[in-house]
Amino acid sequence: MYRRNFMGSIEGSSHINYSIKSINKVGIIAALSCVAITGIGFGLSLPLLSFVMKELGYSSFIIGLNTTMPAIAAFALSPLFLKFMEKFGLKSFLSFAIIVAIFCFYGFFFTQNIFLWFVLRFVFGACLDGIFVASETWIGELSPDHLRGRIMGIFSSCLSIGYFLGAGVLVFTGSRGVLPFIAGSLFLLIVFVPIFLARKQIPNIKSEEQTSIKPIILSTPIAMGAAIVYGYMETTAFNLLPLYGIYNGLSEQLSVSLLVVVGVGQACLQFFVGAIADKYGARISLIICTLIGIFGAIGIGFFINTPFVLYPILFFWGACISGFYTLALIIVGKKYKGSSLAGANTAVVAMFGVGSLIGPPLAGFGMKTSENYGFVIAMLVPVLIYIIPLVLRKNNL
Template identity: 35%
Template structure:
């Protein structure tokens, strides 16, 4: 296992940034991820609907969608190594251009089978934008405000992602226009990057651990990402179906994801604020506990919207804290090349959960009708809760430092 004693951050060092420069740097990364969020939020339903209109089977559509998770798992571990040789600005601009051109390639090559490699490449570019934006923000953020900034990051991404389908509602899904507009949104991500010119960290050293070792070095954070990836994809793929099978009306079933997503957007900054005030692993355990309790309330509330909606709002807002607080824990513990390696492991675990989650939820629903989905969701969260509590008891509590180490 290769180790290095120091991580070099080339000038301007993030420690020396003024408050104004730090805010500008963070704003640039947030603006980048907002543009990408809109584009990605439009791409997922757009491709599914277009493949359906082209006569593709549900299995083929599902396999094509799986290219997203597969690309993240295979490409993300390479990102820390790439960043040692390519400046962060150049890497992000390249990813935005590849994602944009890849989106236009769907129009140029209107064949479902061509869309498999196109989606793999495009999703890899988007993965690069996500992981590097997270590394960037975590690296330049002060320790005392890390939770709040990570909460703001999650809020902006969730909100911008939700705007993608709204954009499609406004322009429709037929013809070239939706692809052209989506590609444009991905290119727009380059514009806010100019705010951070000269203010990005640059990594030149190797991480002190191998990629796989980071999963075990920071298990509370990385397995929280796995749990949230599995929960999120189960909810967005299966919750409307579960609602219908549990006796909800079609109108209620259509709204459940909107309510869940609204919680995603509304509660991340408050959770981040709490994570800046007390031991972050304790906050992570609290998010996992709500992740267990929320689904167990679904069978009793499924047919009563006035109870179901508040439960889904709180559940959706708190359970995404597994991702938000997990990111803050990584930034608290690692910096420089180590942060890049740990963040890559974090994203891979999230992507692995995203791949495994829908299959596990679907099997549970078919095996335990009609309440297999809540059982599956609660089981995944309980795994994260047990691991977090074990890690906190074995390693001792971590109090957020009072200093301003980025």
């Protein structure tokens, strides 16, 4: 039903073992580098564009609506990503997405037209989502099942490292002027380095029949639910947590530092999330992440003005957010291979888009209604709903 074709020929039995190790090592490092730099693009652009829109006088509700554009792009266009990867190859697909993303990112600086911002946000989000899917497929093809949890944990950690580095860049550049836009564009350009170095180890996914994501979504509801929760919490936190801090009396710099702490937690603990899933199963790990998500959101509301208590809460809360993504990839990675795995990764991104589409507007409306507790209540919604099927499910994943 599918076949994996790695560019480059390998001859001789002893040479085969060495080459496979070499391909895995180079390819995995390159894929990890791609997703880390993509995370920088997300981590910088999400709070940056929210701050710029706030300076332009737009309400938190309009800001929340604008942040849904990448989610709409992910949901609407992710089924096409697989077709483009199959037709043009991962390398060409990645290169095109990077170039268009850079032009869009500069476009935000050169126009203040709100309608153009919605269009730019849609296209920019589609490009980053495309890099996201391609990197997932790349790393998924190289991950053996017995190490998949740990490798996907490292993959998620690299994405999270990118997120908090992006937020960290904003701490130093500020949200005013062209400097943060130049910094973001330079980081996106760096993605070409690992693509070039690993150009002979990039897999081509070929399918002998059309791959549809609908049956994949229906056959893995727990994984798809985890992707929705991740999209909801990740996008909402990185777009609106700094604004929530400002509304509660924190400075802009201190508010951005909240995202840095969330990102550090995401980066440091994903390997352990994957290791727990390898040993005890994904369901147990998901229940742990969901409980941390519930109590973490409550803690944020109570201790938003007490940093020495708030930072540890955000550290573990951030880890649980990325944990949903890590575990979704582990579940689909064990079930699908080849072009089906690419389709499954596309489905994960589509469900991420669904969550991202719901979260920011709901949280923005909540913050407009109650600046003190609207954000917290909105962040409790997905985890309180998701824990129900996890508890009711008897078998592990």
